[in-house]
Amino acid sequence: MEHxxxxxxxxxxxxxxxKSAPSSNFLKDCLAAFxxxxxxxxxxxxxxxxFIGLGIPKEDVGYYVATIMVFLGAxxxxxGVYDNIGKFAGAGxxxxxxxxxxxxxxxxxxxxxxGFVFGVGAxxxxxxxPVLVYxxxxxxxxxxxxYIINLFK
Amino acid sequence: xxxxRVGEQTIAFKNPPSIISTAAIAGPKEGEGPLRDYYDVIxxxxxxxxxxxxxxxxxxxxxxxxxxxxKLKIDEKDIDYIFAGDLLNQLMASSLAARDYKIxxxxxxxxxxxxxxxxxxxxxxxxxGYADYVIASTSSHFCSAERQFRFPLEHGNQRPPxxxxxxxxxxxxxxxxxxxxxxxxxxxxxxxxxxxxxxxNNMGAAMAPAAADTILRHFKDTGRTNKDYDLIITGxxxxxxxxxxxxILKKQGFDMSTNYSDCGVKVFDLTQQDVHSGGSGxxxxxxxxxxxxxxxxxxxxxxxxxxxxxxALLSPTSTMQGESIPGIAHAVAIERGV
Numbered sequence: 001m002e003h004x005x006x007x008x009x010x011x012x013x014x015x016x017x018x019k020s021a022p023s024s025n026f027l028k029d030c031l032a033a034f035x036x037x038x039x040x041x042x043x044x045x046x047x048x049x050x051f052i053g054l055g056i057p058k059e060d061v062g063y064y065v066a067t068i069m070v071f072l073g074a075x076x077x078x079x080g081v082y083d084n085i086g087k088f089a090g091a092g093x094x095x096x097x098x099x100x101x102x103x104x105x106x107x108x109x110x111x112x113x114x115g116f117v118f119g120v121g122a123x124x125x126x127x128x129x130p131v132l133v134y135x136x137x138x139x140x141x142x143x144x145x146x147y148i149i150n151l152f153k
Numbered sequence: 154x155x156x157x158r159v160g161e162q163t164i165a166f167k168n169p170p171s172i173i174s175t176a177a178i179a180g181p182k183e184g185e186g187p188l189r190d191y192y193d194v195i196x197x198x199x200x201x202x203x204x205x206x207x208x209x210x211x212x213x214x215x216x217x218x219x220x221x222x223x224k225l226k227i228d229e230k231d232i233d234y235i236f237a238g239d240l241l242n243q244l245m246a247s248s249l250a251a252r253d254y255k256i257x258x259x260x261x262x263x264x265x266x267x268x269x270x271x272x273x274x275x276x277x278x279x280x281x282g283y284a285d286y287v288i289a290s291t292s293s294h295f296c297s298a299e300r301q302f303r304f305p306l307e308h309g310n311q312r313p314p315x316x317x318x319x320x321x322x323x324x325x326x327x328x329x330x331x332x333x334x335x336x337x338x339x340x341x342x343x344x345x346x347x348x349x350x351x352x353x354n355n356m357g358a359a360m361a362p363a364a365a366d367t368i369l370r371h372f373k374d375t376g377r378t379n380k381d382y383d384l385i386i387t388g389x390x391x392x393x394x395x396x397x398x399x400x401i402l403k404k405q406g407f408d409m410s411t412n413y414s415d416c417g418v419k420v421f422d423l424t425q426q427d428v429h430s431g432g433s434g435x436x437x438x439x440x441x442x443x444x445x446x447x448x449x450x451x452x453x454x455x456x457x458x459x460x461x462x463x464x465a466l467l468s469p470t471s472t473m474q475g476e477s478i479p480g481i482a483h484a485v486a487i488e489r490g491v
Contacts, residue, residue, distance in 0.1 A: 013348045013401075017358040020396060022314040022430075029311070077307050086309015093309050102309050110305035113205045127308065 033092030036085065040096045044069055066097055073101030078109070103127040157280070160374025162367075163341040169491050170279040171332030172272075176220035177444030178213045180295065180321025183432075186421045191444040192322075193220050199296055199321060210239065210246040210294035213323035215253060217443070218290050221325040232256045232327075233284035236274050238267035239292045239435055240319075241301060246292050256288070265360075265389045266343070266464030267291045268324065268438045269483040273340040275328040276485075285330045292323035293434030302353070302469055315355040317391045318428035320420055324439030326447070335450045339486040341371040345466065347479040353472050356465040357394025357417075357430055363480030364390060364463050365401040371459065371484045372407070379409045383455045386446070387482070388438035388462035389417040391430030416441035416462075438462040446487075456489045 044065055051064045076082040082102045085093045093099050107126045111119035125132065159165045177192045184195030194216065201209040214237065222229065235254070237247040238261035251258040263270035271289035278284045298319040299306055328337065346363040364387045372378055379385055379402075390398060395415040402409055416438040417431035442460055449455045466479040 010348045013362060013397075014350070016397065016400065017350060017355070020400075021355060021358065021393060024311075024314060077309075080307060083307050083309045087311055089309075090311040099309065102307070106305040106307035106309075109307055110300055127304065 029090055032088055033090050035092070036089035037092035037096060040069075040093065040098055043072075044096070069097045070101040073098030074105045077102045077105040082106075100128060100131065103131075159339075160370070162344070162370050163339055163374035164277065165339050165375070166276060166280040166337065168280055168330065169336035169338045169488075170276045170328045170330060171334050171336055172326050172447065172487065173329045173332040174221045174224045174327040175324065175443035175447045176217045176224065177324045177440040178217050178220075178322060179440050179444070182295070182318075182426065183320055183322050183420060183440060186426065188420060188441065188445045191448055192440060193217075193444070196321070199294070206294050206296035206300070207241060207245050208249070210241070210292050210297050210321075210323070211249040213294070213321075214239070214246055214290055214292040214325070215250040217292070217323040217325040217439075218250070218254065218288055221288065221290075221327050221443075225327060227286065229254050229256060232286045232288055234259060234275070234278055235288040235290065236261055236271035236278075237288070237290045238262055238271060240264065240298050246294070246297070247290070250290075250292075263462075263481060263483070264464030264466050265293070265433055265435050265437060266462040266481050266483050267435045268388065268442060269340075269460055269462035269485045270464075272326060272328065272337065272485050273342060273483055275326075276337045276340060279328055279330050287328045288325055289328060290323065290325035291435040291439045293319055293321070293436035293439075295319045295321045295434075298434060312429055313354045314429050315352070315357065315391075315393050316429045317356060317389065317417060317431055317433035318421065318426075319434040320389075320417075320432045320436040320440065322434075322436035322440035324436065324443030326443055334491070335447070335487050335489050336491050337485055338488050338491060339371070339375055339484075341367055341374060341484040341486075343367040343370075343482040343484070345479045345481050347477050349477045351472075351475070351477045353465075353467060353478065355393065356389075356433060356467075356478065357391040358397055359394075359465050359467075359478035360390055360463040360480040360482065361394040361397035361401065364394070364398050364461055364482040365405075367461055367482040367484050368398075368402060368459070369405055369407075371486075375486075379407050379412060382412060382457050382459050382486075384446075384458045385409060385413045386419075386441075386458060386460055387413075387415045387417075388460075388464075389431070389433040390415045390463055391417040391433065392423060393430045394463075395431075419445070435462075450487065450489055453489065458487050460485050460487060 275287035
């Protein structure tokens, strides 16, 4: 009896918390993510057009763009700007490759004080690690599926 | 039953110990907050001349202890015990600080409830006749807490509106059998209360039931009510947790809307300082009590307060293993005269 009463109290409280918790401004957050994310992509497009203009072949130009964008993300993280962009844009600056770069550089900077091996080296992929593990794993799976489909062509 | 116990969880001191000195050290952001005039030292930068945030936090705690003693003109060797704690693994800040003073040391972990936890134990040691001078000190640092519990500082992410901002600050209080107040008259030691909140970004909600439980228990054990206090103030529930606590207590028949507040709400300007729900951390109630409240009591603006530091007893591991957040709250009644 005592037990069920406690469960009921807990349930009531959890409902109360759900109701009272202030929620994020969904529309504003979406707009900020859209505009900033879009702006990062526009910069990427500029870089791409620039390299195509230099005569880089279309199939290779992606590497050049990725390199520049990763550099920009790392550079802005180093200057202490990227976290402020992220605070405003949310997913808009996390999802592009600049955000990936930020997620590696930020822990690398943070853990420098613990040394280059057990600090920087060990902690660098604390955030990006799971992305790499599942990104690479799923690309292998997709590759196998692609191979099998091609067998039946 | 112990002769000094009243009710289930409360101790009524026979010879109430005095808080004879306090010191508060605040970080730069706290130094811009509404209580800036009450801190002994405001740091110019987060590192405080050290090479890491952890060491900076440790130095803050050491400085707080040094300043609290300096005001008394008594020497380190007169101190019988120090009860200290912080939020870092293995109590790094407190232990490194304690390395430099030659005082018998008890390290405590009560998450953000450590201030009243250490004050409770210090008062028991004094009233029990085991000590004449005891220090209670705690600290927290935004940067060291972030890297311990959340993301690296430069990582660009968004905080939800229920999240709180760990206070950079340290406070120390000297509790003694000799002195003329303010007195610690009662301590009510909290139980761990967990209402199943799992969101580590809403610690106010996770701790609110513990705060309410301890406050209600204090009323029941002592026969006092909210009307007996000029101010009832929780440690770091923030705006969200504070409103939940008010709600729970109202349902139990205590309307505390006029004399209840929270250190996490007091320490920052919630509309201007981008801290969302308010301040948190051991340093939160430490600098608000050792800085602001203690001076208010000494000046006679407050006569009787109930301070309830609140702690969320989660660890990064417990969160990852899907556990809900256990809350704790310890109450200390502080009075100008007895």
